[in-house]
Amino acid sequence: MNLELVPSKPSDLQQFMGQNLVNEFIPFACYDKHMDCIRVQLSDCSFTEQRLNPFLTILEKNHASTSDFIGCTIKGVRHLFETLGLEPKGIIPLVEIIDSIIKIYPDHAAKVIQDFTFSSEAKDLSVNFADAA
Amino acid sequence: MCAQAASYFRSLSILEVRFFYARKNKKEVVIEIRNYNGQKIYLVDGLEIKENGELVEVKFGLLASDLKKYAQRGQASAIAQFYMLVVPGLILTRHIFRGLERPLYCDGDMDADGSKLVYSRAPTLDYEWAGGAQGEPVRHAASENSAFVVIISPNIKHREDYPGVAGWIERWNWVKEDSGLSESPDNWVERYDCKLWTRGQS
DSSP: OOOOEEOOOHHHHHHHHHHHOOSOOOOEEEEETTTTEEEEEOSOSOEEEEESSSSEEEEEESSOSSOOEEEEEEEOHHHHHHHHTOOSOSEEEHHHHHHHHHHHOOSHHHHHHHHHHHTSGGGGOEEEGGGOO | OOHHHHHHHHHTTTSOOEEEEEEETTEEEEEEEEEETTEEEEEEEEEEEOTTSOEEEEEEEEEHHHHHHHHHTTOHHHHHHIIIIIHHHGGGOSEEEEEESSOBOBTTBTBGGGGOEEEEEOOSEEEEEESGGGOEEEEEEOOTTEEEEEEEEEOOTTTTTSTTOOEEEEEEEEEEBOSSSTTSBTTHHHHEEEEEEETTOO
8 A cells, every 4th residue: 555645734834933943953972761762863854764683773873875873872871881881870981881881892883883983073072961851 | 614613622622722724635634733731732633542553643742932932042944844744744644653772861761762653654754944033944955865754752641631631742853764665754664663654454
């Protein structure tokens, strides 16, 4: 069956943006407590999540002429942090988390995330666990 | 407004209701925002598989405060995708999967991964946002070999506080499409515990 969508009125969306989009996008790293993951995003755009392994995902920008990673996700944070000897409390620099992951899981997926983090604005980001989304 | 929708809204007159329209298969779909004890929730039409295998139409919720957090971070394209892909399109899902194959702690449950639901389909269009608060959605053809997924947590613990909310919309994004099962996430067999339902299959 061909189920094609006719979107809801753009004016509804525009009204929401007009009332709520008060800030320009700023690269962020945050803890998503509902999905128990750390989300890192450097650009406001459509992207495709590419699963590297059960714990790590890299975000690739859509509608671009070249492959461009704009973020990553670290999943299963509570379990992972137990293994890493980290506590999900306070403010932790992203590079510190990545370094810990690389020491315990020095595989290809972790290397991809390390390369992305250390070669981008992500290296300057921290995760504030007190400010979990 | 069709008579059925008008009747529906009259029945909700004690609630603060705002509504939007989408047209799907020449049929109007009403989207609403309800107020539960001062907390506004977007309600989106979706499908749920009961334990006996019955497929029923339900409402899935997203806290308005959560969507505003997206706005505060400037994640305008994700908001555009919510309005243009999730809201009118969740009911069009092609597959429903259950259980994430990765550890997940949520709401006091160290094994919350098992209860998560994943809804996937492959829309032909994608959306971004351009122009700041006074901007507009930008429409793209969807990337090839991609599927759009929405992750939902069943509303188990908070049914009394939020009656009528079958589950909570946690996340929506594009993923690579599986080469063997169209409109499903790449490697879904390893990603999820099981496939609950596929449209067009009994």
